[in-house]
Amino acid sequence: MNDHKYIAIIGAGITGLTTAYYLKKAGIKFKIFEQSDHIGGVIRTKSTKNFLYETGPNSGVLGNAEIADLFEELKNDCKLEIADHSSARRLIWKKNKWHALPSGPVSAITTPLFSLYDKFRILGEPFRKKGTNPNESLGELVRRRMGKSFLNYAIDPFILGIYAGDPDYIVPKYALPKLYNLEQQYGSFIGGALKKRKEPKSDQDKKATREIFSVEGGLEKLIKALVKNIGVNHVHTNTKNISVRRLHKFFEIHYNDAIESGFTDIITTVNAHELNALFPFIGKPKLSPITNLKYAKVTEVTIGFNKWEGIKLDAFGGLVPYREQRNILGVLYMSTLFKNRAPKEGALLTIFIGGIRREELAELNEDEIKKLMANEFKLMMGVSKFEPDLFKTTHYQHAIAQYGADSEERIKAINIIEKDYKGLHLAGSIGNGVGIADRVKQGKDLATQIAEN
Numbered sequence: 001m002n003d004h005k006y007i008a009i010i011g012a013g014i015t016g017l018t019t020a021y022y023l024k025k026a027g028i029k030f031k032i033f034e035q036s037d038h039i040g041g042v043i044r045t046k047s048t049k050n051f052l053y054e055t056g057p058n059s060g061v062l063g064n065a066e067i068a069d070l071f072e073e074l075k076n077d078c079k080l081e082i083a084d085h086s087s088a089r090r091l092i093w094k095k096n097k098w099h100a101l102p103s104g105p106v107s108a109i110t111t112p113l114f115s116l117y118d119k120f121r122i123l124g125e126p127f128r129k130k131g132t133n134p135n136e137s138l139g140e141l142v143r144r145r146m147g148k149s150f151l152n153y154a155i156d157p158f159i160l161g162i163y164a165g166d167p168d169y170i171v172p173k174y175a176l177p178k179l180y181n182l183e184q185q186y187g188s189f190i191g192g193a194l195k196k197r198k199e200p201k202s203d204q205d206k207k208a209t210r211e212i213f214s215v216e217g218g219l220e221k222l223i224k225a226l227v228k229n230i231g232v233n234h235v236h237t238n239t240k241n242i243s244v245r246r247l248h249k250f251f252e253i254h255y256n257d258a259i260e261s262g263f264t265d266i267i268t269t270v271n272a273h274e275l276n277a278l279f280p281f282i283g284k285p286k287l288s289p290i291t292n293l294k295y296a297k298v299t300e301v302t303i304g305f306n307k308w309e310g311i312k313l314d315a316f317g318g319l320v321p322y323r324e325q326r327n328i329l330g331v332l333y334m335s336t337l338f339k340n341r342a343p344k345e346g347a348l349l350t351i352f353i354g355g356i357r358r359e360e361l362a363e364l365n366e367d368e369i370k371k372l373m374a375n376e377f378k379l380m381m382g383v384s385k386f387e388p389d390l391f392k393t394t395h396y397q398h399a400i401a402q403y404g405a406d407s408e409e410r411i412k413a414i415n416i417i418e419k420d421y422k423g424l425h426l427a428g429s430i431g432n433g434v435g436i437a438d439r440v441k442q443g444k445d446l447a448t449q450i451a452e453n
């Protein structure tokens with residue numbers, strides 16, 4: 001039934017590879033076009049003699065059934081690794097000290113992170129009126145329901161951790177739909193979460209455990225497992241300067257000096273700013289609500305020590321609220337979370353700098369960043385001398401898409417274009433979430449939709 005279909009996927013990141021994997025399972029012909037010589041997009045694992053580290057995402061969340069199913073299907077080719085139990089402990093920087101984010105009612109009362117006023121005020125959260133503005137920012141929503149100190153010391157660092165973003169820009173309806181729906185469906189975060197916990201869960205829902213994961217040997221092993229199952233011959237790398245043409249019912253792909261024709265569908269998984277060059281026939285005005293999508297600039301700093309002499313690393317890591325005005329967004333204790341990342345007595349840490357409100361930091365060069373890290377490590381990580389055995393920086397100009405109040409227009413534009421040009425699918429993190437699990441879900445849903453149409 002699907003014999004006539006031939007799909008071109010642009011981009012060999014996790015979205016493109018997952019789509020290809022499920023297209024292959026459905027018996028649909030496809031080819032992936034990747035402009036670089038690396039397969040995996042931002043997912044990349046590197047190793048030295050002593051350290052195994054990521055230069056893109058460091059971990060994911062088992063946030064939906066699709067990511068759990070994918071690991072189950074690939075279990076002979078890559079081994080899911082769930083983070084150490086200490087990952088439940090999350091630290092927040094306040095007034096020159098790390099504090100654990102409360103994990104129960106007693107710590108919620110005693111924590112110095114939130115003001116006494118807000119701690120009392122939170123008791124009234126279930127009774128507060130539901131919001132009516134779908135484009136309300138996360139900042140407004142949290143101030144309204146929970147209070148300023150919760151925004152500053154729980155939600156702000158949380159949004160830095162996922163989006164490197166600004167809660168006053170991010171719109172929950174698009175960026176955190178589960179949170180948005182709690183208020184819309186149940187009228188309260190607290191009441192909604194409690195009610196949801198009691199609702200019966202389907203077997204599929206139960207797979208979304210929200211555990212933190214990586215893969216034994218690093219996230220790139222997931223990429224290798226996907227490529228093995230897809231067949232490496234279906235992935236064309238170094239296909240530079242792609243532009244797509246539309247010829248009657250089919251699409252043609254032009255790249256380097258080559259042309260490939262006969263595609264019934266084109267799936268893009270690239271960042272928004274790439275779309276104008278890919279689709280000259282659509283035109284800039286029609287694409288602009290999509291290409292205007294903002295991205296956070298981030299620099300990822302990987303720091304390894306053969307022998308760690310700083311503070312005890314018994315947590316997921318720490319996040320630094322914007323109002324604390326430090327030079328890092330957060331630090332992940334990678335050698336605590338996952339096996340074989342650093343020598344036995346050593347440590348591997350990933351630090352993120354920059355983000356939507358401190359972009360200038362992401363532009364610094366390696367020497368400047370090293371000086372910055374030396375200061376921050378002495379204060380925040382308890383090291384007396386900053387002499388790491390591994391120090392690497394990876395810069396991202398377009399790290400994470402920011403789903404703001406322009407999202408409604410962007411999604412509308414995507415829908416119009418997909419309707420006007422049958423067979424065109426604009427995927428990737430321009431919509432449907434930025435996390436690895438979101439990307440996997442989108443890839444699987446898209447392949448299923450194409451197979452069923």
Ligand SMILES: Cc1cc2nc3c(=O)[nH]c(=O)nc-3n(C[C@H](O)[C@H](O)[C@H](O)COP(=O)(O)OP(=O)(O)OC[C@H]3O[C@@H](n4cnc5c(N)ncnc54)[C@H](O)[C@@H]3O)c2cc1C
Pocket residue numbers: 010011012013014015016033034035036038040041042043055056057058059060061239242269270271274278298300396398399400428429433434435436437439
């Ligand atoms: C620094 C960083 C940290 C992150 N941390 C986490 C985390 O901890 N947990 C989590 O769940 N998620 C995290 N994310 C997000 C997550 O990694 C990404 O959303 C996801 O990997 C993106 O996959 P993708 O396939 O959609 O896009 P990409 O990985 O960006 O892949 C797109 C591919 O398209 C190619 N391409 C682009 N333009 C063209 C073109 N014109 N022609 C051909 N090919 C093209 C690119 O080279 C690339 O290979 C992080 C992202 C970054 C950048």
